[in-house]
Amino acid sequence: xxxxxxxxxxxxxxxxxxxxxxxxxxxxxxxxxxxxxxxxxxxxxxxxxxxxxxxxxxxxxxxxxxxxxxxxxxxxxxxxxxxxxxxxxxxxxxxxxxxxxxxxxxxxxxxxxxxxxxxxxxxxxxxxxxxxxxxxxxxxxxxxxxxxxxxxxxxxxxxxxxxxxxxxxxxxxxxxxxxxxxxxxxxxxxxxxxxxxxxxxxxxxxxxxxxxxxxxxxxxxxxxxxxxxxxxxxxxxxxxxxxxxxxxxxxxxxxxxxxxxxxxxxxxxxxxxxxxxxxxxxxxxxxxxxxxxxxxxxxxxxxxxxxxxxxxxxxxxxxxxxxxxxxxxxxxxxxxxxxxxxxxxxxxxxxxxxxxxxxxxxxxxxxxxxxxxxxxxxxxxxxxxxxxxxxxxxxxxxxxxxxxxxxxxxxxxxxxxxxxxxxxxxxxxxxxxxxxxxxxxxxxxxxxxxxxxxxxxxxxxxxxxxxxxxxxxxxxxxxxx
Amino acid sequence: xxxxxxxxxxxxxxxxxxxxxxxxxxxxxxxxxxxxxxxxxxxxxxxxxxxxxxxxxxxxxxxxxxxxxxxxxxxxxxxxxxxxxxxxxxxxxxxxxxxxxxxxxxxxxxxxxxxxxxxxxxxxxxxxxxxxxxxxxxxxxxxxxxxxxxxxxxxxxxxxxxxxxxxxxxxxxxxxxxxxxxxxxxxxxxxxxxxxxxxxxxxxxxxxxxxxxxxxxxxxxxxxxxxxxxxxxxxxxxxxxxxxxxxxxxxxxxxxxxxxxxxxxxxxxxxxxxxxxxxxxxxxxxxxxxxxxxxxxxxxxxxxxxxxxxxxxxxxxxxxxxxxxxxxxxxxxxxxxxxxxxxxxxxxxxxxxxxxxxxxxxxxxxxxxxxxxxxxxxxxxxxxxxxxxxxxxxxxxxxxxxxxxxxxxxxxxxxxxxxxxxxxxxxxxxxxxxxxxxxxxxxxxxxxxxxxx
Numbered sequence: 034x035x036x037x038x039x040x041x042x043x044x045x046x047x048x049x050x051x052x053x054x055x056x057x058x059x060x061x062x063x064x065x066x067x068x069x070x071x072x073x074x075x076x077x078x079x080x081x082x083x084x085x086x087x088x089x090x091x092x093x094x095x096x097x098x099x100x101x102x103x104x105x106x107x108x109x110x111x112x113x114x115x116x117x118x119x120x121x122x123x124x125x126x127x128x129x130x131x132x133x134x135x136x137x138x139x140x141x142x143x144x145x146x147x148x149x150x151x152x153x154x155x156x157x158x159x160x161x162x163x164x165x166x167x168x169x170x171x172x173x174x175x176x177x178x179x180x181x182x183x184x185x186x187x188x189x190x191x192x193x194x195x196x197x198x199x200x201x202x203x204x205x206x207x208x209x210x211x212x213x214x215x216x217x218x219x220x221x222x223x224x225x226x227x228x229x230x231x232x233x234x235x236x237x238x239x240x241x242x243x244x245x246x247x248x249x250x251x252x253x254x255x256x257x258x259x260x261x262x263x264x265x266x267x268x269x270x271x272x273x274x275x276x277x278x279x280x281x282x283x284x285x286x287x288x289x290x291x292x293x294x295x296x297x298x299x300x301x302x303x304x305x306x307x308x309x310x311x312x313x314x315x316x317x318x319x320x321x322x323x324x325x326x327x328x329x330x331x332x333x334x335x336x337x338x339x340x341x342x343x344x345x346x347x348x349x350x351x352x353x354x355x356x357x358x359x360x361x362x363x364x365x366x367x368x369x370x371x372x373x374x375x376x377x378x379x380x381x382x383x384x385x386x387x388x389x390x391x392x393x394x395x396x397x398x399x400x401x402x403x404x405x406x407x408x409x410x411x412x413x414x415x416x417x418x419x420x421x422x423x424x425x426x427x428x429x430x431x432x433x434x435x436x437x438x439x440x441x442x443x444x445x446x447x448x449x450x451x452x453x454x455x456x457x458x459x460x461x462x463x464x465x466x467x468x469x470x471x472x473x474x475x476x477x478x479x480x481x482x483x484x485x486x487x488x489x490x491x492x493x494x495x496x497x498x499x500x501x502x503x504x505x506x507x508x509x510x511x512x513x514x
Numbered sequence: 515x516x517x518x519x520x521x522x523x524x525x526x527x528x529x530x531x532x533x534x535x536x537x538x539x540x541x542x543x544x545x546x547x548x549x550x551x552x553x554x555x556x557x558x559x560x561x562x563x564x565x566x567x568x569x570x571x572x573x574x575x576x577x578x579x580x581x582x583x584x585x586x587x588x589x590x591x592x593x594x595x596x597x598x599x600x601x602x603x604x605x606x607x608x609x610x611x612x613x614x615x616x617x618x619x620x621x622x623x624x625x626x627x628x629x630x631x632x633x634x635x636x637x638x639x640x641x642x643x644x645x646x647x648x649x650x651x652x653x654x655x656x657x658x659x660x661x662x663x664x665x666x667x668x669x670x671x672x673x674x675x676x677x678x679x680x681x682x683x684x685x686x687x688x689x690x691x692x693x694x695x696x697x698x699x700x701x702x703x704x705x706x707x708x709x710x711x712x713x714x715x716x717x718x719x720x721x722x723x724x725x726x727x728x729x730x731x732x733x734x735x736x737x738x739x740x741x742x743x744x745x746x747x748x749x750x751x752x753x754x755x756x757x758x759x760x761x762x763x764x765x766x767x768x769x770x771x772x773x774x775x776x777x778x779x780x781x782x783x784x785x786x787x788x789x790x791x792x793x794x795x796x797x798x799x800x801x802x803x804x805x806x807x808x809x810x811x812x813x814x815x816x817x818x819x820x821x822x823x824x825x826x827x828x829x830x831x832x833x834x835x836x837x838x839x840x841x842x843x844x845x846x847x848x849x850x851x852x853x854x855x856x857x858x859x860x861x862x863x864x865x866x867x868x869x870x871x872x873x874x875x876x877x878x879x880x881x882x883x884x885x886x887x888x889x890x891x892x893x894x895x896x897x898x899x900x901x902x903x904x905x906x907x908x909x910x911x912x913x914x915x916x917x918x919x920x921x922x923x924x925x926x927x928x929x930x931x932x933x934x935x936x937x938x939x940x941x942x943x944x945x946x947x948x949x950x951x952x953x954x955x956x957x958x959x960x961x962x963x964x965x966x967x
Contacts, residue, residue: 036902037597059569063594066583067569067576074553085568112570113555131568151568153559176611177558304615368554371614375549 045104049084049126052094057085057132068127071109072174073117075378075432076461080121083109085132089207089215089246092128096244097213099126099491107493108244110151110182113174115367115379116460118186118239122495128244130181136160137247144252145204150181150245154188157250166252169196172456173364184245187237189456191288191363192320194414196253198456200236207247208235211492219249234482239458240493242486256322259287260332261356264317264339264347265310269293271342272315273389276413278338279319280386284331289414290318290363293393295373296408296421303369305361313345317413318363366410367421374406374423376432380439381457382446386416395445396420403438405431417455418446444469464499535587539631541772541812543624548582550616551575557618560611562889562907563601571598574608574618581625591632599629601903603896604768605889606860619861620808623767630770647771651729651761652778658702661733665699688901695934702732703739704755713743713753720750723791723833726782726803729761731796731927738927741954742795742830748957749839758785764802768894772809779806780816783823792823795830795950797926798894801861803827829858831925831949835867842956845877848967851919852880852949853911853933854887855926868925868949875956881916888914892932904932912936915944921967923947 039050041060050058059065060082069077081104086092099106106126109119121127134151141164146157154175157168171190172178178188184206189198196202205219218231235242266272272291279286292300297309297316309316317339321331332349339347350356370377384392393409400407408421420442424435439462443453447469454463467476480498484490534542557574558564570576580598583589599622606619635643650656667673677694685693704727707713712722725742732739746753763778783806786792794800804827806820828836852872858864865887872878891897891907915922915936922933922944934946945967959965 059571061594063580063589063592063598064569064571066589067571067573067579067598069579070553072553072555083569111555111558113558129568134568174555177555303613304610305613365556365613368552368556368613371550371552371554371616375552377552 045102045126046082048098049082049095052098053084053086053091057087059083068109068112068121071112071117071119072115073120073378073460073462074376074426075436076117076120076122078120078122078124080127081124083127083129085129087132089209092130092133092244092246093209093213093215095126095128096209096211100212100489103489103491105491105494108150108181108185108240110179110185111153111174111177113178114182114186114460115381115457116186116454116462118458118460118493118496119182120461122461125493130179130244130246133246134179139252141166141252144254145249146252147247147249148180149247150184151179152181154178154180154183161252162255165255167255168202168250169193169253170199170202173367175364180248180250181245184236184248185238185240186458187456189412189417191290191360191412193456194289194412195285195287195322200233202251203232203236203248204251205249206232206235206245208243208245210243211487211489215246216243237458239460239497241483241497243492256287256324258325258328259320259322259356260328261350261359262317262319262332262335262339262347263350263359264319265313265345266315266317267313267343267345269315269393270390271344272317273386273393273413275317275339275342275344276389277386278342279335280414282334282338284321284334286319286335286414287322288318288320289412291409291411291413292316292318292363292366293409293411295406295423296366296410299369299373299408300362300366302372303365305358305365305369307358307362310345318359363410367419370408370421370423374425376426376435377421377423378435378439378462379457380418380420380422380442381454381463382418382420382443382451383453383455384416384418384446384449384451386413388449388451389413389416389418392418392445392449396442399438399441399445402441403434405435405438407438407442412455415455416451440466459497461496464497467499535585536590537585537625537628539628541624541627543581543585543621543628544811545585547617547621547624548578548585550614551578551582551612552614553579554613556613557608557611560607562603562605562607562891562910563903565910566903566906572601574612574616577602577622578616578618581621584625584628591629593633595629596633599625601900603856603889603891603893603903603907605856605893607856607887607889610860610887620805623770623772623808626768626770627772643769647766647769648774651765652774654704654729654760657729657733658705661699661702664696664733668696668698686901688897688905691935691939692898692931695931695938697734699733700736702736703727703743704732706736707755708757711754711757713747713755715747715750715752718750719752720837721791722752722754722789723793724754724756724786724789726759726762726792726794726796726799727755728794728796728799728927731799735927735930735948738795738948738951741948741951742793745834745950745953745957746793746830749834749837754789756785756789760785762799762802764798765894767802767809768896776809776816779809779820782806783816783819786823786826790826791833792827793830793833794827795925795948796928797829797855797858797861798928800827800829801857804862829862829864829867829925831858831868831871832862832864834953835870839871839874839953841874842953842960843876844956844959846875846952846956846959846965846967847877848921849879849881849919850921850923850947851883851916852886853883853890853922853924853929855924855929856887856889856893858925859887868923871949872923872952875952878952881919883916884914885911886914890929890932890936892926892928894928897932897935908932908936909940912940912942915942919944921945921947921952923949923952925949
């Protein structure tokens with residue numbers, strides 16, 4: 034962190050430096066290279082610059098400057114997104130919100146908190162845990178992802194089965210619109226204001242409608258009791274039938290996760306092994322929570338269902354340490370792929386739970402067809418499947434094969450009446466696959482909404498929607514015409 | 515691509531010219547280290563420099579990405595790369611956080627070696643670096659001389675005069691602050707025991723161990739070396755001080771001078787050839803000794819010797835814990851907290867053992883420090899080379915030190931100096947101690963000696 038004066042003749046860099054300060058802008062190639070992708074590494078492009086505003090005013094001023102000078106721009110949090118939403122494909126000015134990371138207000142009486150967009154997800158729970166509260170959406174990257182990014186992607190997580198995804202926990206937003214204007218939606222955190230549900234529209238808009246600079250979120254009271262079960266199965270069919278039966282028995286687990294054999298191989302080879310047997314076909318991680326009364330009965334019911342479906346071994350966590358170890362093993366699952374493969378890309382399909390064995394079979398076929406291993410980590414409770422395609426980008430042609438295999442996995446999900454994304458967003462990765470579930474007209478209707486907010490299409494252009502077919506006109510950022 | 519670009523084979527002779535992308539100097543970085551990184555970002559929040567800057571070129575994942583980009587020929591080894599690569603504290607917290615076990619610290623050190631050759635230090639920085647890293651640390655006699663000079667400065671009254679007259683104000687602030695917390699210099703154990711190669715165990719001898727006396731440790735903290743000897747002999751260990759040992763080379767390797775690092779490593783490997791256990795009381799040094807094989811990746815003969823040597827090295831806390839130390843009987847009634855030195859917790863995976871030693875002492879009340887394994891900003895000589903960042907990291911660390919404790923215990927001399935600075939700077943009152951000192955005091959009290967903490 035050397036203090037270095039601005040040494041460039043680029044007038045835009047100089048102007049942006051005047052807004053955020055000389056120490057809050059990056060423009061040298063050696064620094065920018067760290068921003069050429071996010072958690073999705075297949076596509077890369079250097080940004081024009083990265084700025085680090087520390088207030089809404091600075092964000093608005095940067096946005097206004099970009100708007101007035103036709104510079105493409107986008108917002109970035111921790112850059113852990115898995116669909117490429119923060120990749121500066123058009124040489125954008127990246128507006129990094131990592132310095133806007135304050136917890137502004139906690140209001141336990143009304144069970145809400147106000148945070149800046151760069152505030153890390155897990156820190157919110159850590160800040161209120163001692164008073165018996167928590168923030169429910171728990172993406173696996175919650176150790177480091179930001180709540181601003183969660184809003185952009187409408188992030189989910191293991192416990193969203195019972196408690197809902199990010200959009201169900203957002204009460205208000207302060208937003209810088211793509212022309213630099215600042216608006217507030219759901220001021221004072223009053224839920225469900227009359228008129229169109231703009232909070233719902235903004236949440237999950239993948240950074241294409243505006244930049245969130247302040248977020249009011251809902252806090253929940255810690256459940257009185259919590260129990261976690263780990264079950265090992267010799268057949269995938271048995272594991273998925275167990276999932277179906279648990280749900281149809283009327284139990285709503287807080288989380289219901291599945292990993293297949295390849296996924297287990299990775300997490301066991303990585304930093305947080307649990308000691309799962311390597312020859313099982315699938316494991317389930319099941320958590321129930323709520324008031325103490327009735328929890329034990331639910332666990333008994335779950336154990337009975339597991340046994341009915343030939344579970345090889347099933348156990349209940351005996352301590353908080355054991356539970357934490359099981360979860361660390363599961364939540365670092367994606368990164369763990371590094372232990373068995375140089376690169377991976379993760380898909381995010383949603384399927385009806387009952388079609389799981391069939392879809393997993395199809396994924397196994399795709400794996401064979403492309404000669405690439407595919408691991409499966411699955412939010413089984415809500416049918417959100419994460420096939421992880423393992424590949425080596427340094428081998429010619431393998432990246433392309435991996436992308437094609439990933440796309441076919443999504444096609445298989447769409448074919449059984451599912452969707453191409455549950456929680457990771459469309460970004461760059463799945464924009465063409467949007468055609469699996471939407472017609473051109475449906476896509477055009479959505480881009481028409483985007484154009485109301487983002488008429489110049491300078492903000493995060495080229496994401497979320499496919500490049501339109503010939504009969505449809507669209508805007509591209511002015512600099513890439 | 516990786517395999518075609520690597521022209522150097524593991525068994526190639528040390529003089530072979532080879533390159534890997536834009537890495538062109540001998541001792542190429544190991545591409546398998548960055549191949550494990552899938553860019554997931556789980557390391558970000560573990561990194562003190564990312565915490566301070568929010569910038570990814572100052573994060574583990576960002577640094578790995580830059581280092582990989584050089585290996586793939588997308589970036590050159592330019593002066594603009596110095597800032598991301600040398601601002602790393604080498605605290606290894608990312609290694610703990612990483613789901614895929616990426617050895618970011620080892621990679622940083624390898625790339626610093628390349629970068630220092632591509633962009634050599636110049637001017638006064640080169641002079642100061644050469645003077646200390648090559649001219650002083652590797653030479654025990656010169657260190658002794660420096661220690662004597664420091665002792666004379668402290669005892670002659672010159673220190674008092676310097677402080678009163680404001681003479682210290684001519685120094686940069688961070689150096690003047692360091693001057694204020696320098697411990698009183700004693701007699702190095704190397705010197706004290708130079709005519710006594712073996713210090714007998716008390717009672718029955720169970721084994722013979724050698725101790726690494728260290729360079730700075732023996733000059734600045736000879737009392738801790740003394741305490742280490744007393745605690746080891748008290749637990750049935752004959753202690754030898756092998757004469758030809760030298761500085762571990764960690765500071766050199768951190769600074770990218772791997773050649774001097776190798777020279778020192780060879781000297782130590784030979785010096786400790788005839789002993790079975792090398793006991794270390796400085797976390798940074800212990801970690802370096804255990805990582806000697808990394809320095810000889812391209813030299814099979816020395817690599818093997820380094821492997822054998824590394825297997826003999828153990829931190830004093832883990833060694834005592836694993837060999838069944840005697841829990842002290844006397845009470846030390848103090849309330850304290852424990853700081854995990856980075857190179858003990860993240861570097862060597864030693865967390866529980868020192869705590870177990872402390873908690874075995876009757877009367878000790880341990881208060882947990884939140885984020886105990888967060889770097890304090892000492893990081894070898896980082897607090898001298900990067901004073902602003904070290905200062906920011908220290909401030910963040912001090913916020914987590916519990917108010918109500920009397921002592922802060924730890925296992926690394928660099929941390930001890932830095933935390934002492936923190937205590938002084940932020941108006942705190944805690945005394946800084948090494949974990950073995952606590953055991954030593956408890957044993958002394960058990961023997962009826964008057965112990966004042």
